[in-house]
Amino acid sequence: MVVIRALAAEDRVAWQDLYAGYHAFYDRPDLPQDFFDGAFSRLMAQEPGEFRGLVAEEDGTLSGLVHYVFHPHLWRPEGVCYLQDLFTAREARGKGVGRALIEAVYDAADAAGAPAVYWMTQEFNYAGRMLYDRVAERTPFIKYSRAL
Amino acid sequence: MVVIRALAAEDRVAWQDLYAGYHAFYDRPDLPQDFFDGAFSRLMAQEPGEFRGLVAEEDGTLSGLVHYVFHPHLWRPEGVCYLQDLFTAREARGKGVGRALIEAVYDAADAAGAPAVYWMTQEFNYAGRMLYDRVAERTPFIKYSRAL
Amino acid sequence: MVVIRALAAEDRVAWQDLYAGYHAFYDRPDLPQDFFDGAFSRLMAQEPGEFRGLVAEEDGTLSGLVHYVFHPHLWRPEGVCYLQDLFTAREARGKGVGRALIEAVYDAADAAGAPAVYWMTQEFNYAGRMLYDRVAERTPFIKYSRAL
Amino acid sequence: MVVIRALAAEDRVAWQDLYAGYHAFYDRPDLPQDFFDGAFSRLMAQEPGEFRGLVAEEDGTLSGLVHYVFHPHLWRPEGVCYLQDLFTAREARGKGVGRALIEAVYDAADAAGAPAVYWMTQEFNYAGRMLYDRVAERTPFIKYSRAL
Numbered sequence: 001m002v003v004i005r006a007l008a009a010e011d012r013v014a015w016q017d018l019y020a021g022y023h024a025f026y027d028r029p030d031l032p033q034d035f036f037d038g039a040f041s042r043l044m045a046q047e048p049g050e051f052r053g054l055v056a057e058e059d060g061t062l063s064g065l066v067h068y069v070f071h072p073h074l075w076r077p078e079g080v081c082y083l084q085d086l087f088t089a090r091e092a093r094g095k096g097v098g099r100a101l102i103e104a105v106y107d108a109a110d111a112a113g114a115p116a117v118y119w120m121t122q123e124f125n126y127a128g129r130m131l132y133d134r135v136a137e138r139t140p141f142i143k144y145s146r147a148l
Numbered sequence: 149m150v151v152i153r154a155l156a157a158e159d160r161v162a163w164q165d166l167y168a169g170y171h172a173f174y175d176r177p178d179l180p181q182d183f184f185d186g187a188f189s190r191l192m193a194q195e196p197g198e199f200r201g202l203v204a205e206e207d208g209t210l211s212g213l214v215h216y217v218f219h220p221h222l223w224r225p226e227g228v229c230y231l232q233d234l235f236t237a238r239e240a241r242g243k244g245v246g247r248a249l250i251e252a253v254y255d256a257a258d259a260a261g262a263p264a265v266y267w268m269t270q271e272f273n274y275a276g277r278m279l280y281d282r283v284a285e286r287t288p289f290i291k292y293s294r295a296l
Numbered sequence: 297m298v299v300i301r302a303l304a305a306e307d308r309v310a311w312q313d314l315y316a317g318y319h320a321f322y323d324r325p326d327l328p329q330d331f332f333d334g335a336f337s338r339l340m341a342q343e344p345g346e347f348r349g350l351v352a353e354e355d356g357t358l359s360g361l362v363h364y365v366f367h368p369h370l371w372r373p374e375g376v377c378y379l380q381d382l383f384t385a386r387e388a389r390g391k392g393v394g395r396a397l398i399e400a401v402y403d404a405a406d407a408a409g410a411p412a413v414y415w416m417t418q419e420f421n422y423a424g425r426m427l428y429d430r431v432a433e434r435t436p437f438i439k440y441s442r443a444l
Numbered sequence: 445m446v447v448i449r450a451l452a453a454e455d456r457v458a459w460q461d462l463y464a465g466y467h468a469f470y471d472r473p474d475l476p477q478d479f480f481d482g483a484f485s486r487l488m489a490q491e492p493g494e495f496r497g498l499v500a501e502e503d504g505t506l507s508g509l510v511h512y513v514f515h516p517h518l519w520r521p522e523g524v525c526y527l528q529d530l531f532t533a534r535e536a537r538g539k540g541v542g543r544a545l546i547e548a549v550y551d552a553a554d555a556a557g558a559p560a561v562y563w564m565t566q567e568f569n570y571a572g573r574m575l576y577d578r579v580a581e582r583t584p585f586i587k588y589s590r591a592l
Contacts, residue, residue, distance in 0.1 A: 021166050039222050049197055051222050071219035074187050074232055084222055106294055115296060120289040124429070126422035131421070136292040141268040143289040144280045146254055148263060270572035272577070281568070314463055335518050345493055347518050367515035370495050370528055371482050378516055402590055411592060414583040432588040436563040439585040440576045444559060 001095055004104040006044055007053030008011050014062040015040060015055065022065070022087035044069065051084070053106050055098045063092035066101040070114050081109040083119040086128075099130065149209065150196050150245055152252040155191055157202030162210040163188065163203065170180065170213070170235035187256050199232070204245045211240035215251040229257040231267040234276075245279050298359065298393055303339055310358040311336060311351065312349040318361070318383035339363065347380070350400050352393045359388035362397040366410050377405040379415040382424075386442050403409030446507065446541055448548040451487055451497030458487040458506040459484065460501065466531035468513075487511065495528070500541045507536035510545040513559050514580070525575050527563040542575050 007015060016036045023031055043053040049070065056064035067085040083105050088097045109117045117136075120143055121128050132138070155163060164184045167198070169277050171179055191201040197218065204212035215233040231253050236245040257265045265284075268291055313330045321329055332353060339349040345366065351361035363381040379401050384393045405413045413432075416439055417424050428434070451459060460480045467475055487497040495515065500508035511529040527549050532541045553561045561580075564587055565572050576582070 035223075038225055042220075042222065042225075050220060067222050069220050069222075071218050071230070072190075072198060074190065074215050074217075075183075077186055077190075082219070109294075115294070117294040118291055119197045120291050123290050123419075124288065124425070124434075126426050129420070130422050132292045135294075137295045138420075139291045139293050140270045140272065141291040142271050143266055143268050143287045143291070144284040145287050146257075146263070146265040146283075147285045164517075272573070274574050277568070278570050286568075323561045331519075334521055338516075338518065338521075343572050346516060363518050365518075367526070368494060370486065370511050370513075373482055373486075378515070381488075385533050402449075405590075411590070413590040414587055415581050416587050418584045419586050420584065427589045431590075433591045435587045435589050436566045436568065437563050437587040439562055439587070440580040441583050442553075442559070442561040442579075443581045 002056050002058045002095065002100060004054055004056055005099050007065070009056050010043060011055055011062060012040060015053070018055075018062055018065045018087055018089060021089065022085055025087070027076070039101060052108065054101060054108070055094070056088070056101055058092065062089075063096040064088040064101050066105055068105050068117075069110065070109075070112060073116070076114075076116060079114045081105065081112070081114055081117040083117055086119070094129075098128075100125055102131075102135050150204050150206045150248055151241065152202055152204055152248050155203050155213070157165050157192060159203055159210060163201070166203075166210055166213045166235055166237060167233070171235055174236070175263070200256065201255070202249060204236070204240070204249055206240065210237075212236040212245040212249050214253055216253050216256065216265075218257075218260060221255060221264070222283060224264060226263075227260055227262045229253065229265040232264055234267070241275075246276075247283055250279075272293065298352050298354045298391065298396055300350055300352055300396050303351050303361070305340060307351055307358060308336060311349070311361060314351075314358055314361045314383055314385060315381070317385065319379055321383070348404065350385070350397060350404070352388070352397055352399075354388065358385075358398050360384040360393040362401055364401050365403065366405075366408060366414075369412070372410075372412060375410045377401065377410055377413040378411055379434070382415070389423075398427075398431050399413055446502045446539065446544055448498055448500055448544050451499050451509070455487060455499055455506060456484060458510060459497070461533055462499075462506055462509045462533060463529070465533065466529055469531070496552065498545060498552070498589050500532070500536070500545055502536070506533075508532040508541040508545050509551055512549050512552065512561075514553075515558060517560070518559075520560060523558045523585075525549065525556070525558055525561040527561055530563070542572075543579055546575075546579050 019036065020031065043051050051067050051069045055064050057060050065085065065087055066080055068083045069081060069082050070079045071080050086098060086101060093132040105117055121132065167184065168179065171227050191199050199215050199217045202214050203210050213233065213235050214231060216229055216231045218227045222226040234246060234249060253265055257263050269280065315332065316327065330436060339347050347363050348363045350362050351358050361381065361383055363378045364377055366375045366377050369376040382394060382397060401413055405411045417428065470476045487495050495511050499506050500520060509529065509531050512525055512527045514523045514525050517524040530542060530545060539576050549561055553559050560573065565576065
């Protein structure tokens, strides 16, 4: 039985294991401890305009996480919800954890009065897109970034 | 001679003409006056976390606009700059107005200490992409949105 | 133990089961018997410029098929090999059947002196692309078709 | 007044100028003379299953070319028409030459009883796609090629 709940202080160690797994997927395997300390601190801050975290827990073990933030949007005075990080532990895949985490963000966005939720994924993230196509709409928008 | 400068209160009428042109491009030709009033007010507010506007002016006429906002990013403590709206008047195209506006946002992002600038565009926005490919990097990221 | 071999007359019935499964995947579930009769006849004809078929067989059961043809290419006097249809039975997936079929086409193309093999797939054929990314190169080419 | 007509022996020199321009666009600026000799010979051969060429002529000058071939297709007994090369001289762009060449291929395909015409283009061929979107359908198919 998977439960989705807010990230809590006692998740500190298990959360980092998951979040490091997520970054390893994106070829960032060796992030410094400072990075994790800073991110967790922000997720716990509960400040307006700051990131929130949700986790999936099953039998006392964290099997997934999602981070999201509300940010301004000029066309939508209520703002939009950006789902930045989504990750399910390898051993928990195929059980609906990712879908449950996304839907929990939808619920949080509804509760905040900013129901427009979006995220970005690499075109070749096939496993992710199998899920995303079922719970969201693929838009024709692609991302450009300043070369730094 | 095109000058890029901050959007100002006296641009109210000319700005709406441009911004309505932008929305018409995206098949939103009949936005209510309230929409423009609200957006302009926000652009003028100069509040932290709120949108800013820049315009291109040539011989006293506005020929382009860009709107951008800084928002939190969990991997980058300094935040990122989201360039939401970019538009050049039809009669001013091909003269570098779009590029000058994007580069002015780069400068604003540098000045704010959050140099990572990004935007999204439709895959089939060929005219826009001809420019974007010269001043930025196309990423492999595509956007998914909650179906509302 | 999967064996890849040329399609043979005695495969007529099993081949149609597989090929109908392939077309059902592309939302063509009800092709007439004539269609299958004609295609099988062509695959058996062994004429220059006509399609060839290979099948995967395991313990006397067909678990996959591939059809390919050589066609002229103006830049390559030796022609190119177009791999049109590739299908693995649902119950045989994950065992390397698709890869073995593609590699057998590579071998046939080498033997024919026309080693350039290509195929097209829908951008959202995630399961297929997981395989294709390992055995081939995704090109930046997209297909346009006359509207009929 | 642009006329579209079959490539003819007397076009040999002007055709090579155009076709070299086409290949330069695809970063192949230095093809050997043999390549052009062979391609022209094939285009003139009028053999079944071999490429055909059409050119756009205006005031005695060639301003564009297109090459196409019919090849077998297992789902379509009548075969399909592959439009391989399309090029308009830089100084002739914006006058409908490309569209007229494509439509002439459509006519040739109709006359041959194989009306399905397709081609491939790089996703970032913006100028081409502005035209293709008006005369054809963008499909969701992308091309994979064997790595050689």
